[in-house]
Amino acid sequence: MEALAAVLGDPALAFPLRLSLRIAVATLCLHATLGVALGWALSKRRWPGRSLLDIAVTLPMVFPPIVLGFGLLMLLGRHGLGGWIETGFGAGLIFSEAGVLLASVLVGLPLVVKPVEAAIAALPANLAEAARTLGHGEIPIFARVILPNVAGALGAGLLMATARSLGEVGVTLMLGGNILGRTNTISLEIYNAVTVGEFRRALVLSAALGLFSTLVLIVLRRRAPAP
Numbered sequence: 001m002e003a004l005a006a007v008l009g010d011p012a013l014a015f016p017l018r019l020s021l022r023i024a025v026a027t028l029c030l031h032a033t034l035g036v037a038l039g040w041a042l043s044k045r046r047w048p049g050r051s052l053l054d055i056a057v058t059l060p061m062v063f064p065p066i067v068l069g070f071g072l073l074m075l076l077g078r079h080g081l082g083g084w085i086e087t088g089f090g091a092g093l094i095f096s097e098a099g100v101l102l103a104s105v106l107v108g109l110p111l112v113v114k115p116v117e118a119a120i121a122a123l124p125a126n127l128a129e130a131a132r133t134l135g136h137g138e139i140p141i142f143a144r145v146i147l148p149n150v151a152g153a154l155g156a157g158l159l160m161a162t163a164r165s166l167g168e169v170g171v172t173l174m175l176g177g178n179i180l181g182r183t184n185t186i187s188l189e190i191y192n193a194v195t196v197g198e199f200r201r202a203l204v205l206s207a208a209l210g211l212f213s214t215l216v217l218i219v220l221r222r223r224a225p226a227p
Contacts, residue, residue: 010201013189019097020186024166027104031112031161034105036147036154039116061110065170069103073174099175100183107168108161112154119153120146156220163216167209 042054060068076082076093086092093099123146131141169187176183184192186205193202 015181016184016186016189023101023104024162026101027165028158028162030105031108031158035112035116035157038113040120042117043120057113058110060107069171069174094175095177100172103168103171103175104165107171108165111161111164112157115153115157116150119150123149159216159220163213
């Protein structure tokens with residue numbers, strides 16, 4: 001207990017905790033909006049570019065995180081698109097909080113998009129058709145008919161994506177740079193602790209993230225319908 005209190009009471013953890021919380025909240029908002037929009041788009045079959053979008057969304061699920069992170073580092077660095085971004089906006093994505101946010105969004109996005117896509121595709125077509133015959137437009141139909149029917153899939157996806165994003169290291173390390181006091185998240189603090197031999201610190205932080213992931217699993221199991 002003393003070791004636990006010593007680690008959790010360390011002032012050096014204040015910044016990673018605040019950063020991780022900010023990133024988690026921002027990621028949740030982006031996942032909720034992008035997840036629904038992309039899930040809806042991918043649920044529609046046979047439109048130009050759908051396969052490419054599906055690959056781009058799904059890739060973070062199967063691609064090694066460190067390889068994906070390195071590819072994005074090359075693409076978004078100063079010698080790639082990052083140079084244009086920095087010129088246009090006065091700041092780049094790499095080695096910044098924006099890079100950490102981008103990594104968090106990318107690794108968790110498939111866990112939101114794919115369940116929403118499947119849920120929308122499984123909806124009976126006559127639900128929307130009936131609403132159209134009553135004179136409702138596409139936006140009201142989406143908000144009042146489709147969205148409530150996929151809320152369960154969206155909620156489960158958001159829970160899984162949040163747990164996945166909080167534990168992300170590979171892509172975050174490449175895009176954020178693990179700069180102390182600037183881009184070091186809680187998951188990177190575990191990495192830092194291991195590299196300097198502070199295994200007790202790494203154990204406590206790992207247990208905290210592991211407990212959060214376990215709670216997510218328990219919530220998902222309780223939400224799942226009985227067989």
